[in-house]
Amino acid sequence: LTSALAIAGALTAIATGTLPQAPPAAPAAAVDSAVDSASGGEPRSVLIRDTRGVVVGRLVLLREGRASARVSIVVKGLTPGFHGFHIHTSGVCDPQAVDPATGQVSPFFTAGGHFDPNGGTHAGHAGDLPPLLTAQDGSGTASVVTDRFRLRELTDADGSAVIIHALPDNLANIPARYAPNGPDEATLKTGDAGGRVACGVIR
Template identity: 55%
Template sequence: MPRKTNAALAVNLVLALAGGASALWPAQATAQAPGRAPAQAPAQAPAQVPSDRPATAVIRDVNGAVLGTLQIDRYDATKSRVTVNVRGLTPGFHGFHVHSSGVCDPKSVDAGTGSAFTSAGGHLEPGSSGDAAGNLPSLLAAADGTASASFLTDRLTVNRLRDGDGSAIIIHAKPDNFANIPDRYTHPKDETGTTGPDATTLKTGDAGRRVACGVIRTPA
């Protein structure tokens, strides 16, 4: 009888120890160090959502007179609609470009060409052969000096115009040939060679002086 009692006691002791260990295991696994906050997943930066608010500009001549306005709206995920209405131009075609700096200073004059608004920098994202992101269709001014245009482009979006130094819209005095000069035409030798478009044509499309400028304001 004592032998049976001892065996029963041994079994009960093993079961009690096993139950105690299983009860302690979850508490040990979830215990936190004193004074330390529970770990959290790292926060993710919010994705940049394309703005549905338009970019705008008031276009002025070298004397500060307002000639008109520009508006750039988001058309879809990759394209923008550009709308411009101006007056006070000489009749005919005028080069029309987005430039890389949002500063329209009429006293900033190019010493070589006498052109104002050089503070606006060069064309936005210049490419090869005059194919820059900032190249837009030329404006055609009527006999009364007014011009209006609306078109789509996938070369720029409102978000792309929102950078550190901004951007500006420029109207030139002459038509833009977009450096479309066939190789059969020759010119004095320069760094581009002796045929096709020369350095000046590649830079401005022979559009001449900058006669109007507007700082492009983008939504916050």
């Protein structure tokens, strides 16, 4: 219920062009409320901005059961189609960031790679999420429950970030007829999702 209310509020705010406010917590039984409060169960609401600093969406994170999290997102103003959508390691969203390996501006490079404390490969990173589908008008919504991380893991000293990419995420699923040796290193890191077009800091 809390997640549904948060998404509905975000949709209304985005549709009307108003700056969304943090969603209210839904009523709950006293015991459940106390447990959630003690374990970071209140919703976390994150504004997502593009490279110009314009708000293009909101992410809502909510504890789901004992060991899972519900990740809900609403966006506007993106290009139609699928977009890679992940949690990244650092809560720094600098649209003018420079990739030291190339010396070139690489928006939101400061957010680091996919959140992955266990050292896996894509699409097995803890921060991997299903691709985000946007309609012809550039709007989209999605909600997914994951047990790959707990909310408190995303709010350590340097936080984390949600990143929306320019291109679809192939989830490193490259059939052998196209790549007999399997996906290459770049695909195993990012799913060929392209540049980072929007970012939100999770604290």
